[in-house]
Amino acid sequence: MGTTLGKPFAGLFQEIEPRIVFFGLPGTGKSSILHKLKTGEVLSTNMPTVGLDMESFKYKNSSFCFVEMGGQYRYKIQGNVPDNVAVLVYANKHEVPGAMTAYEISNELDLASLRQKTWQRNWHVQSSCALSGDGLHEGLDWLLKNAERM
Ligand SMILES: Nc1nc2c(ncn2[C@@H]2O[C@H](COP(=O)(O)OP(=O)(O)OP(=O)(O)O)[C@@H](O)[C@H]2O)c(=O)[nH]1
Numbered sequence: 001m002g003t004t005l006g007k008p009f010a011g012l013f014q015e016i017e018p019r020i021v022f023f024g025l026p027g028t029g030k031s032s033i034l035h036k037l038k039t040g041e042v043l044s045t046n047m048p049t050v051g052l053d054m055e056s057f058k059y060k061n062s063s064f065c066f067v068e069m070g071g072q073y074r075y076k077i078q079g080n081v082p083d084n085v086a087v088l089v090y091a092n093k094h095e096v097p098g099a100m101t102a103y104e105i106s107n108e109l110d111l112a113s114l115r116q117k118t119w120q121r122n123w124h125v126q127s128s129c130a131l132s133g134d135g136l137h138e139g140l141d142w143l144l145k146n147a148e149r150m
């Protein structure tokens, strides 16, 4: 699943607070990731997100506002991601036996060639587990560092 970070980091939104669009296949753990980041707790419900949902929280003195797009097919969004955004891919459920590594996923998505074609769009794949919290803050750290450069 991917997140794109907009400006002040110029890009998807022209707002004071950075907004992050969070999308991915259904059931990949988007709501679980946001809940864990916001509360430190494991999300106890197992309900697909209807339409979209928004979660805001602070991390390292920065405010994050995530807009989760429900992953079910009927909520599928069309359109292109602008070039000048930071794109973080959470490779979630990494503790599940047989899960692809971050390296395998970046190969599968052919991120290296994408970086050459649109040099402004910076990508990163972060392995994560929304149950233990592994990798979640590392993803935010990457966003903070890379958004500042845009
Ligand atoms: N094993 C494992 N299960 C996870 C992980 N993250 C989420 N889950 C489980 O995956 C299921 C779906 O999680 P959600 O967070 O609702 O997934 P979602 O991407 O928000 O789904 P939609 O809103 O339908 O797009 C739940 O049963 C979660 O407990 C993880 O890192 N590891």
Ligand SMILES: [Mg+2]
Pocket (backbone or CB within 6 Å): 030, 031, 032, 047, 048, 049, 068, 070, 071
């Ligand atoms: Mg959800």
